Amino acid sequence: MEKMSNKEYQKYIEERIPKPTYAKNMIFAFIVGGSICVFGQIIGNILSRYGLDKEKVASGTSILLVLTGAFLTGIGVYDKIGKVGGAGAAIPITGFANSLVSPAMEFKREGFIFGVASKMFNIAGPVLVYGVGSSVVVGILYIVLAGGG
Amino acid sequence: MALKRIGTQTVKLSNPPSMVSTASIVGPKEGDGPLKDYYDVILEDDLWGEESFEKAEAKIQEEAIKLAIQNADLSPNQIEYLFSGDLLNQITSSGYAARQLEIPYFGLYGACSTMTESLSLGAMIIDGGFADKVVCATSSHFSSAERQFRFPLEYGAQRPFSSQWTVTGAGAVVLSSTGNGPYITYVTTGRIQDYGITDANNMGAAMVPAAIDTITRHFKDTGYNPEDYDLIITGDLASIGKNVLLDLMRKEGYDLSNNYTDCGVEIFDNVRQDTHAGASGCGCAAVVLSAYIYEEMLKGNLNRVLLVATGALHSPISVLQNESIPGIAHGITIDNMIF
Missing domain, CATH: 3.40.47.40 (Stage V sporulation protein AD)
Known part of the structure; x- marks a missing residue:
């Protein structure tokens, strides 16, 4: 392989890796993500029928979706949903629950402190750091630009 | 003068050691694959009664080594060296497997090349007259490798088409200075x-x-x-x-x-x-x-x-x-x- 440079080899390999099936992935992401949202909407409608106000419906729906995501992770179903749905399963709040519960389950053997508790945020950690971080930045911009209105 | 060397990277063994026996133990998924009729043991459960995947992997390797020794009608105290390795940090599966066996042990890390690394060294040790019987072995476990190198098992990630599936299983080979091949x-x-x-x-x-x-x-x-x-x-x-x-x-x-x-x-x-x-x-x-x-x-x-x-x-x-x-x-x- 003396005739091939690193760049040439990388390019050669790049051409031979099967490309992800983007169209299929997007359709499945739409169906799975959409179904999770429809399920959330159903929960929301039921809660408002019981007379909860808008704010309580929003938090109640989130709580129940997280519970569902965690439960499906626990019984070994959510990884299969994720395999089919991709981002459609990862982006909704059920995916967030999956990203917390799956490492917590996985690292139980390492103990409840250095296993479950410390590894729990392995995957979700960046989402929290940059999610909270960017909301602070947006908040500051809002105060400065819109005068806190 | 290294008489057995030929070319720049090869050794021609003058007293080629014989592979007198082997053993293979695999997990359920491997046991469902195209080579299922060749394996010695196919596990029904990849935890094999252990409480962690790491313990299961060590057990798989230990049992494969024991089975290979048994298949050669030998006992562990007749084996002079054990060469083994695995994928986990500090090759713990191999260390824990060797702990029970009480065979002088060389732990190797060559990632997935470890099987031929161990056989290379084992063969040269025998050819050089430093031992008559050695065991070479390696193991890996899908679930212990996933948690070290990738994501938790229950995390809903998509695997790229170029990704590979870590084999749950161990193979062991007994090399001897005497024997009828291979x-x-x-x-x-x-x-x-x-x-x-x-x-x-x-x-x-x-x-x-x-x-x-x-x-x-x-x-x-x-x-x-x-x-x-x-x-x-x-x-x-x-x-x-x-x-x-x-x-x-x-x-x-x-x-x-x-x-x-x-x-x-x-x-x-x-x-x-x-x-x-x-x-x-x-x-x-x-x-x-x-x-x-x-x-x-x-x-x-x-x-x-x-x-x-x-x-x-x-x-x-x-x-x-x-x-x-x-x-x-x-x-x-x-x-x-x-x-």
Whole structure:
């Protein structure tokens, strides 16, 4: 392989890796993500029928979706949903629950402190750091630009 | 004066050790694959009654070593050295397996190339007259490797098409200074090759240059050609790597299209078992050698085999730091006859 440079080899390999099936992935992401949202909407409608106000419906729906995501992770179903749905399963709040519960389950053997508790945020950690971080930045911009209105 | 060296990287063993017995233990998914009739033990549960996957892997390796020794009608105290390795941090599966066996132990790390690394060293130790009986073994476990290198099992991630499935299983081989073969006749030790591949989901591509380097070096050193072998088999390049190797070997002037395959392609039915590019892991070459190659050689269907196990020497830390993946490949010739 003396005739091939690193760049040439990388390019050669790049051409031979099967490309992800983007169209299929997007359709499945739409169906799975959409179904999770429809399920959330159903929960929301039921809660408002019981007379909860808008704010309580929003938090109640989130709580129940997280519970569902965690439960499906626990019984070994959510990884299969994720395999089919991709981002459609990862982006909704059920995916967030999956990203917390799956490492917590996985690292139980390492103990409840250095296993479950410390590894729990392995995957979700960046989402929290940059999610909270960017909301602070947006908040500051809002105060400065819109005068806190 | 090193009398047994030929060429630049190969040793021709003058007293070739005999592979007197082997053992293979695999998990349920491997036991459902195309080579299922060759394995000694197929587990129904990949935890095998243990409380962690790491413990299960150590047990699989220990039991494979014990079974290989038993298959040779020997007992562990008759074995002079144990060469073994695995994928986990500080090769703990091998250390814990060796703890029970009380055999003088060399722990090796060559990632998925460890099986031929251990056989190379074991064969040279016997040929050099330092031992009469040694055991060479490796193991890997899908679930212990996933949690170290990738994501938790229950995390809903999609695997790229180029990703490979770590084999749950262990293979062990007893080498002896006496015996009726198959014999290890040549050892070609690989050099690290790194062409700047950084994608840990594409290990096959990272290891191909090492396999090509070792195979071409083996041919140049020994004077053999691809036609001199019944089978040339690499460790775990999987389907993408296999095709790349065939293509690039042709450019080097060697046509391997008639007698070449890869252990990572043989273990699983990639479509039915959803294993994407194929198998990987220390156990991959180990179980294919201990089960399929060994049995076919005993039957006489294969008489000369070049086994080139391939390893990707990265770690989760080196990948996060965007370092490229160094590849390694060690080749051994296994012959039914010695000349």
